[in-house]
Amino acid sequence: MFYDTRIQIWSGLDETTFVKEIEGDVQPYVKTIAFEDGYELEVTKRVFCDRDEAITKNGCLIIEGVKYKILKMKVWSDYVEILLYACKRQ
Structure with missing residues (x-):
């Protein structure tokens, strides 16, 4: 993994509170997550x-000017894997 992309962490989807900036490895990924109430979101x-x-x-990430909602996080011993949904409204 190459941590070569700057990622902004915000405390909510409304971008009211900037938390910090980190580096990470961002990869394209295709998966659909279905929720109990019938909604499906494309990762x-x-x-x-x-x-x-x-x-x-509950937060969001901004990567290269695009806002993403965190849908799922897998925490491992020394890193975290995060699945993201691109918010349609910017």
Whole structure:
């Protein structure tokens, strides 16, 4: 993994509170996540980065000017894998 992309961490989707900027490995990824109420969201990116308490499921990430909602996080011993949904409205 190459941590070669700057990632901004925001505390909410409304971008009211900038938390910090980190580096990570961003990869294209295609997967559909279905929710119990019938909604389906397309995962378009996957991020690998160091574990950081600032990254939460309630926050959002901005990568190269595009806002992403965190849909799923897999925490490993020394890194985290994050599945992202690109928000349609910028």
